[in-house]
Amino acid sequence: AQKVTQAQTEISVVEKEDVTLDCVYETRDTTYYLFWYKQPPSGELVFLIRRNSFDEQNEISGRYSWNFQKSTSSFNFTITASQVVDSAVYFCALKWGNNRLAFGKGNQVVVIP
Amino acid sequence: KAGVTQTPRYLIKTRGQQVTLSCSPISGHRSVSWYQQTPGQGLQFLFEYFSETQRNKGNFPGRFSGRQFSNSRSEMNVSTLELGDSALYLCASSSEPGQVTGANVLTFGAGSRLTVL
Numbered sequence: 223a224q225k226v227t228q229a230q231t232e233i234s235v236v237e238k239e240d241v242t243l244d245c246v247y248e249t250r251d252t253t254y255y256l257f258w259y260k261q262p263p264s265g266e267l268v269f270l271i272r273r274n275s276f277d278e279q280n281e282i283s284g285r286y287s288w289n290f291q292k293s294t295s296s297f298n299f300t301i302t303a304s305q306v307v308d309s310a311v312y313f314c315a316l317k318w319g320n321n322r323l324a325f326g327k328g329n330q331v332v333v334i335p
Numbered sequence: 336k337a338g339v340t341q342t343p344r345y346l347i348k349t350r351g352q353q354v355t356l357s358c359s360p361i362s363g364h365r366s367v368s369w370y371q372q373t374p375g376q377g378l379q380f381l382f383e384y385f386s387e388t389q390r391n392k393g394n395f396p397g398r399f400s401g402r403q404f405s406n407s408r409s410e411m412n413v414s415t416l417e418l419g420d421s422a423l424y425l426c427a428s429s430s431e432p433g434q435v436t437g438a439n440v441l442t443f444g445a446g447s448r449l450t451v452l
Contacts, residue, residue: 257440265423267443313378321368321429321441322391325378 245314360428
């Protein structure tokens with residue numbers, strides 16, 4: 223079965239601090255995709271990043287970076303120099319079976335000015 | 336280009352009633368998926384449609400159904416509403432048929448928030 227675990231529920235940081243969100247996944251598939259989505263108070267899920275199971279290269283995109291480690295089934299996400307607009311719920315998701323996404327429970331990030 | 340549009344945004348129903356939610360995907364997207372979001376269960380997959388055919392279905396009772404029209408617009412219906420059906424229902428569209436080897440990204444709408452009294 224596919225499963226995504228985000229252990230932390232709410233994380234509070236002071237503006238300009240970095241925040242790292244942990245994600246651990248379970249799947250028997252050898253080919254899969256991992257995503258991070260952001261959900262602001264408006265409710266819409268906004269795509270942030272994706273990674274496929276064959277590419278463990280870690281990247282930085284603006285203030286976002288991610289660390290994918292297949293050996294530990296982890297796909298962690300970091301926001302550098304957080305801003306108040308980063309306050310939202312962040313979801314890690316595993317794509318399997320066509321367009322089917324399994325989501326973690328989400329991390330509520332609160333950035334304090 | 337316009338994003339995924341869901342209507343209505345908010346609605347209130349009473350137990351036993353039925354509800355129909357609508358989703359207009361991004362132009363050119365042929366795959367539409369539906370998710371239910373509740374505080375207790377989080378985000379759960381309902382079903383996915385492609386070219387008017389249901390290709391995937393999540394673990395929900397038969398009261399939850401959907402369909403897709405030839406213009407890719409989709410509707411989902413919940414009959415005999417229960418209190419536990421109160422949730423945010425999110426629709427997502429993508430540009431290519433879902434395949435395990437594909438990396439298509441699901442673009443979500445703002446959701447329809449259903450309250451069942």
